[in-house]
Amino acid sequence: MMTMDAQERPNSMPDRRPRVSVVCPFYNEEQIIERATLEMCERLQASFPGDFELIMVNDGSTDGSHDHLIEALQTVKLGPVRVLSYPFNQGRGRALKTGIDAARGDIIVTTEADGSWGEDIVARLVAFLDTYPAYDFVVASPHRSGGGLVQVDPRRAFLSRAGNWLIRNLFESNVTMNTGMTRAYRRSVIQPLVVFESGKEFHLEVLLKLLALNFVAGEIPAVLTWQTHRLARDPTAKRKSSTRIRRTIFTHLRFLVMAQPVRHFAVLGAATSLLSLIFLALAMRNLFIGEPSGLFALVGLNLILFTLMLIGTAVTLYQVREVMIENWMKYYPKPHPPSARPLKTEHGFTAD
Incomplete structure (x- = not known):
């Protein structure tokens, strides 16, 4: 069951639909959640003045993340922020889908709240879809020319490069970052999509399904920097990745067989x-x-x-x-988005 906090009750929402919705899941991030959310609000206000909403999805945190966030939002009023909460952890994929379903913007961006993909990443993703209306969604990739991985554990960096190379070649896709969360979708494309994965496999499931439905993907280069101390309440605290490498590899291979x-x-x-x-x-x-x-x-x-x-x-x-x-x-209302099935169009991608 999902709970609603004061920041997201219907009577606190503006009547006008925002142009951009940004969805950020979090789990046990009490060290950074306050400053990360406040800085994200400031960036969104600068890029989309009065025309955005930030949806923070608390995926059953067991530390003080939720309370710290609510306290910060009650103290500083920066813009329309909605906080969705689960009483127990259900996985990043479920948190993202919950935020996506609750989003009201014409463009829905999913990303980390801590700015690890670059402070301008939301603006760049939205600008891409504004500039190229033929594209249905766009992916941020550190594997494109101009992108990169900074302060990322070498083993994870290798697995990311190798895994995405394998997926790209087995699936015959030009997308170089198939497993990343930072993306922007048109609301008419992502909200009707039926998704079953609750963990990080959600990202690959969404990508493979959208491409199978003939939706058109774009990609922009981005630098992913593993954030450690910049936003922490305690500078000595270390953040841990929640990725389970073996399970992720197995489930990704299963998706590729079906794809x-x-x-x-x-x-x-x-x-x-x-x-x-x-x-x-x-x-x-x-x-x-x-x-x-x-x-x-x-x-x-x-x-x-x-x-x-x-x-x-x-x-x-x-x-x-x-x-x-x-x-x-069947879940897409008619008329279907132009690039979706049954039209037989090829997937388009941007050049490096």
Whole structure:
């Protein structure tokens, strides 16, 4: 169950719909939550005077994050801030979806509140969608030319680069940051999307589904800086990442199998069919020279059967995927956004 604080009750909201909604989830961030939120409000007020809302989603924090934030917002009035709260932790994906569903702006931005993606990142994302109306959403990427990773643990930086390279090539996507949270969507594109993942896999699920529905993605370079002390109440406190690397890798691979089933199983099928031909050729050779050939023939035939199973699995998963896509589209009110299915348009991306 989600609770509402005084900052977000309906009678405290302006009647006019804001142009930009910014959604920032947080969990156990009592060291930085006050200054991060206040600085985010100041940046939004400078970029979109009176035409924004900031939605902070408390994902069941067990420290003083929520109380510190409410106290700060009651002390300093900076703009329309809404605080949504869960009584227990449900995961970043669920927090983001909750904030997205509550957003009223025409453009919805999801990002970290601490400015780790750059102080101007929200303005740049919104400017991109304003400048290029053919794009449905835009992703901030440290892997684009002009972007980068600063003060990020080398192991995590390597996994990010390698993982996104793998996803990009397996999914045939030009997006270089498939797993990042910092993005901007048109409200008509993101709010109707059916999403099931509650954790950080949410980012990849959203991206793969939007691309499967033929929505058009853009991308801008951004520098991601791991913030440690700048906003902390206690300068000696250290922030910890909540990413579970093994679980994240497993779930991301699962998404990729469903995203491109024919391609992945076709590669396996080609490999097993080649092996079957080799074993059958060996069986024929042994037959002609009078050597035992039964084992080679048996292995070759079994590999042929396995190849047929892979082909059948690929076809089945493809059909399941198509049915799922049709079901996702049912949640989009007519008329559908121009780039969505059933139009057969290619995905467009910006140059570096």
